[in-house]
Amino acid sequence: MILIINADDFALDEATNKGVVEAFKKGLCSSTTLMVNMPGFQEACQLVHENNLLKHVGIHLVLRDGYPLTEKIKYFPKFCSCDGQLCFSPKATFTYLGGSEKKALAEEIRAQIRRCREYGIPLTHLDTHYHQHLIWEIMSVLIPILKQEDIPYIRIKENTNPDIPFRFKVYTHIFNYRLKIMGLARTKYYGSIGQFLALRKKLNSLDAINSFSISVYPKINAQQMLIGRIYDKEVDLEKEVKQIDIYKDIVSYSGAKYL
Secondary structure: OEEEEEEEEEOOOHHHHHHHHHHHHOOOOOEEEEOOOOOOHHHHHHHHHHOOOHHHEEEEEOOEOOOOOOOHHHHOOOOEOOOOOEEOOOOOOOOOOOHHHHHHHHHHHHHHHHHHHHOOOOOOOEEEHHHHHHOHHHHHHHHHHHHHOOOOOEOOOOOOOOOOOHHHHHHHHHHHHHHHHOOOEOOOEEOOHHHHHHHHHHHOOHHHHOEEEEEEOOEEOOOOOEEEEEOOEEEEHHHHHOOOOOHHHHOOOOOOOOO
């Protein structure tokens, strides 16, 4: 059984950086992903080196929020606002991208990857801010880059929510199968802590689950407490993770990593 608990949004700000490191120290996460264009990036990279986290860090690709690292993408309203900030927010899963848009997007993706490596971060995996790699055209641009840049894994689409409409379940199955046959899917399932617990109860076996990935959002609040965020609601992160009573056996600061 492999359980991956990934701390998203590393480098967002100082409070998030402190929260991610604290979550590692408490054994509440097994990996994290860096936001390259956010104010806390340099500090986050320093913390990675200071806390021996190089084998646990991927990239949290940003196409919405903050400024891009490249110039060409700024000329496409689909990706950037008039003041040059990233604003990609498609209304449909099958949003069309033209050839020039794809080229500019590829340059920005490579620039964000390159900046991580310039700071000595090798990158073990990739996911995206607001899960935007789930857009079919974005993934089509990403796949060859992941292969060229030797980034082995990307987060699959959430597939443990029983309440989504049938058409979305079909897309989820096709999308995740695409990643599986390309060798880019690390886990069989992705979802929330609650969805993990529900699936475990349903299958009544950890071996049947095989592998599961969860996102958490650590942060140190004004009271210097470690919190998390679930659907914009602040929660006690340690309490949430400890609902998984066997998490200590399969997630650890020193041992859990991408294989």
